Amino acid sequence: MAVCPQCGFSNADNATFCTHCGRSLQSPAAAPPLQATGVVVPPIGTTIPNYLVFAILTTVLCCLPTGIPAIIYASQVNTKLQLGDVAGAQAASNNAKMWCWISFGLGLVMFVGYGLVATLGVIGSLHRR
Amino acid sequence: MFRRIVAAGILVLLAGGLVLLRIYNPATSTIFPPCPIHYLTGWYCPGCGSLRAIHQLLLGNVGAAWAMNPLSMLLFPFLTYGLSREAISYLRGQPSPQFAVPGACIRALCALIVLFGIVRNLPFHPFDLLAPGGMLKF
Numbered sequence: 001m002a003v004c005p006q007c008g009f010s011n012a013d014n015a016t017f018c019t020h021c022g023r024s025l026q027s028p029a030a031a032p033p034l035q036a037t038g039v040v041v042p043p044i045g046t047t048i049p050n051y052l053v054f055a056i057l058t059t060v061l062c063c064l065p066t067g068i069p070a071i072i073y074a075s076q077v078n079t080k081l082q083l084g085d086v087a088g089a090q091a092a093s094n095n096a097k098m099w100c101w102i103s104f105g106l107g108l109v110m111f112v113g114y115g116l117v118a119t120l121g122v123i124g125s126l127h128r129r
Numbered sequence: 130m131f132r133r134i135v136a137a138g139i140l141v142l143l144a145g146g147l148v149l150l151r152i153y154n155p156a157t158s159t160i161f162p163p164c165p166i167h168y169l170t171g172w173y174c175p176g177c178g179s180l181r182a183i184h185q186l187l188l189g190n191v192g193a194a195w196a197m198n199p200l201s202m203l204l205f206p207f208l209t210y211g212l213s214r215e216a217i218s219y220l221r222g223q224p225s226p227q228f229a230v231p232g233a234c235i236r237a238l239c240a241l242i243v244l245f246g247i248v249r250n251l252p253f254h255p256f257d258l259l260a261p262g263g264m265l266k267f
Contacts, residue, residue, distance in 0.1 A: 049225030052235060053211035059242060060176035060201060071239040079232030107165075114162040 048089045050077035051096045058103035066106055070099035136220055151187040155180040156262075175200060175246035178261030196264035200245045 002011045002025050009020035016025055052074040059067025073096035080089040155161040166174035178198035185194035186202075195202050211228065218226050249259035258264050 047224055047227045049227050050235075051225060052228050052230065053208060053215055056204065056238075056242075057208060057212075060179060060204070068239060068243065071235060071242075075232040075235030075239065077227065077232075078230060078235065081227075082232070110165040111162050118159065 048077055048081060048086070048093045049097075050074040050093060051100050054100040054104075055096060058100050058107065061107065066099060066103040070096050070103060073099060132220055132222065136216060147183075147187065150180065150184050154184055156184075173246070173249050173260055175242045175249075177249075181261060193265065197261050199259065200242065 002013055002015055003009070004011060004018035004020060004023055004025060006023040007018060007021040009018055011019055011025060017023065018025055050073075051070065055067060055070035055074045059071060073092045076092035077089045077096060080086075080092060149160065153160055161180055164174055164177050166172060167177055176198070179201040182194040182197035182201050185191075185197060186205075214226050214228075218224065245259065248256050249261075249263075251257070
């Protein structure tokens with residue numbers, strides 16, 4: 001038995017509308033969500049990574065100038081998700097990832113370059129003796 | 130399986146780095162690469178002193194670690210937490226986690242990092258305290 005939430009009329013179990021007042025008897029969850037607030041909530045389960053940890057790590061440990069855009073894009077991911085702009089957040093996420101890799105790459109180049117120079121220095125000092 | 134091998138490799142590299150940092154002092158040893166910014170320009174970057182700070186932290190000298198790079202020490206707990214979550218997501222095959230921090234806060238942090246990098250190069254008191262080891266000179 002489905003009791004109408006509006007008028008209290010007892011309807012048949014499989015009734016979709018109240019035969020007394022005409023109200024929908026489907027649960028509110030099945031009803032289409034209201035868009036009155038204008039806020040679009042991103043679908044539950046969508047995680048768009050912002051690479052915040054890597055952005056900060058590469059900025060502080062590798063190379064400053066290229067880490068800054070990574071952090072800025074990481075902040076845009078969260079801001080755009082809050083506004084419901086999933087596509088924009090995804091684009092910012094991709095940019096954050098790219099700048100993290102650029103910073104990491106530059107850091108690695110510096111690291112290997114230093115290793116080469118240091119090794120050459122050691123070899124050079126051996127020759128002089 | 131592949132992910133576990135990668136994670137194990139990174140863990141071994143990390144542990145090896147920490148062992149080296151525990152044994153050798155980056156302030157006196159040449160086995161660690163210098164900061165490229167400081168090497169090329171002579172300016173301190175926001176991360177300058179981080180390796181020396183970790184070295185002091187591994188020796189248990191929290192005060193000396195703080196003096197080497199206060200910003201790194203402040204960020205250290207958050208970065209450790211964040212990296213752990215990244216590692217767990219990676220091992221489970223999930224995408225990199227999205228940290229629910231308001232975008233404005235991240236931009237403020239970015240500004241703080243840049244500001245710290247500028248201010249610690251100022252050669253007068255009290256900003257000279259923020260240069261690597263600056264607080265140990267007084």
